[in-house]
Amino acid sequence: MRAVVVEQLGAPEVLTLREIPAPEPGPGQVLIDTAYAGINFAEIKARSVGYRVTTLPFVPGLEVSGLVRAVGAGVTGFRPGQQVAALLDTGGYAEAVVADAARTFAVPDGLGLRDAATLPSVLPTAYALVHHAGRLRAGETVLVQGAAGGVGTALGQVARLAGAARVYGVVSHPDKAKYALDFGYDEVFVGADFDEQVARATGGRGVDLLLDPVGGDTWRRGVASLARYGRAVSYGNAGDAEPWSAGFADLAAKALSVSAFSILGLAAADPQALRDLTETAFGLAAADGVRLPVTAEFPLEQAAEAHRLVESRSSTGKLLLRVNGD
Ligand SMILES: NC(=O)c1ccc[n+]([C@@H]2O[C@H](COP(=O)([O-])OP(=O)(O)OC[C@H]3O[C@@H](n4cnc5c(N)ncnc54)[C@H](OP(=O)(O)O)[C@@H]3O)[C@@H](O)[C@H]2O)c1
Incomplete structure (x- = not known):
């Protein structure tokens, strides 16, 4: 699969498109075909100074939306083809990603995959x-x-x-x-x-x-x-x-x-508290009309452009990477 890989920390140019093996879902995990990946400031810190990075090389990306491709042992409540959004430790800038089922959420009714990619980190x-x-x-x-x-x-x-x-x-x-x-x-x-x-x-x-x-x-x-x-x-x-x-x-x-x-930190310490928080917060987008404005969308291979835009401090709203999305 195609993924954006960081082999060494540095300027946006270190975000490099590579072919890497697609991941397999382990117990308690969901394999998602990524539609869109949200851009987060924490990913810029990960790329530039190694914030929360445990190994090199790594694939950045804290949140995605997409379709469930497969589930690992013990996972209930998700089926192939279902639209989901997930909060990740890393890995979202890729055509497929495994997410913990505990951090994977059905896309709220009335929202598309594009909007859903803006939700998992920001709204909770x-x-x-x-x-x-x-x-x-x-x-x-x-x-x-x-x-x-x-x-x-x-x-x-x-x-x-x-x-x-x-x-x-x-x-x-x-x-x-x-x-x-x-x-x-x-x-x-x-x-x-x-x-x-x-x-x-x-x-x-x-x-x-x-x-x-x-x-x-x-x-x-x-x-x-x-x-x-x-x-x-x-x-x-x-x-x-x-x-x-x-x-x-x-x-x-x-x-x-x-x-x-x-x-x-909350996701690591108390997955159920994260789940409760996220489900409540997603309700703000589904029922209360909270808008997360997507102001720019980049193809996966232009992840560096998205990072540059945020670092220039001229970006507003939410930026996305389009992976398999329309
Ligand atoms: N603790 C958490 O759970 C959590 C979760 C998500 C995000 N965050 C934090 O929330 C902040 C916003 O995250 P985001 O992903 O939504 O990013 P963002 O707001 O879309 O972009 C980065 C923001 O940082 C501001 N900023 C201030 N000093 C900056 C600097 N030296 N360089 C670049 N930007 C600077 C910019 O606003 P101005 O240019 O107007 O100052 C800009 O709004 C980040 O600090 C992020 O780490 C924390």
Whole structure:
């Protein structure tokens, strides 16, 4: 089968199309003919700095949609030809992939395979950030970094559905701000002085919930923009800063809470919790109209182009690789 292989870490050019043997489903696994693979920022970190990479060479790709080709021993509830979406540790940039049955989900009614490929990582992450880690209550205010991206466009909508009073976003460019306003945001701030804009927009009070995938100074300024009893959830380190830490002196004066979330961490630690979360989150797309906008689609052999686009920080919404899709 054709797959995009990384033999050594580096720039997008290391994504190379190769013929490799198709995988076989082991016990508890599902073999999927990939229709589309979602592009995730974590795959860029895997390719460039080896984030969560355990062996070289490897095939990147954390989420796919496609058709079940076969199931391994002990798997019930899936049949050949069924439309599914799956969350993977790796391997999605390929014509076929094996996924754990526990992380494989029927495509919700009313959605096609193209839309389904955008869901497995982004939507459960957004749901968990808003409802579980962030514990958003109706009437509260939220600040989201990276508001125009894949997770960011979902977060604006999920926070609004959860009853947020005001949803603020932060992006790096005015075009992205305009774009994000279509996805649940009331106001989108541009650039590193977003904390001044938060202070202005909230009359100096600050926000109740910060959702941050960037880290470093962005994280610190975000935490400083919280209102009393505010909560901050870290879910990425796009800026490659040193890991953050927070102690009594940082938190006590405003009684702040900080936490972190990782969907792959949850998937490894508690597959049933991931399943419950994902099924609930998929309901937002099927029943509540949450949209995950696909803004660019590339054939498998152009995976490097997709990575370049995200790294250039000019991408918005969700990017896909078209593998066997229409
Ligand atoms: N913890 C989890 O479970 C989990 C799950 C999925 C995703 N994530 C994290 O969520 C974030 C968004 O993921 P995504 O796949 O949806 O990607 P994405 O948002 O489509 O693209 C990357 C985003 O990172 C922002 N960014 C900030 N600093 C950057 C930098 N130095 N270089 C490149 N981009 C930078 C960009 O926004 P601006 O240019 O507007 O700043 C852009 O929105 C990532 O940090 C990812 O690791 C975490």
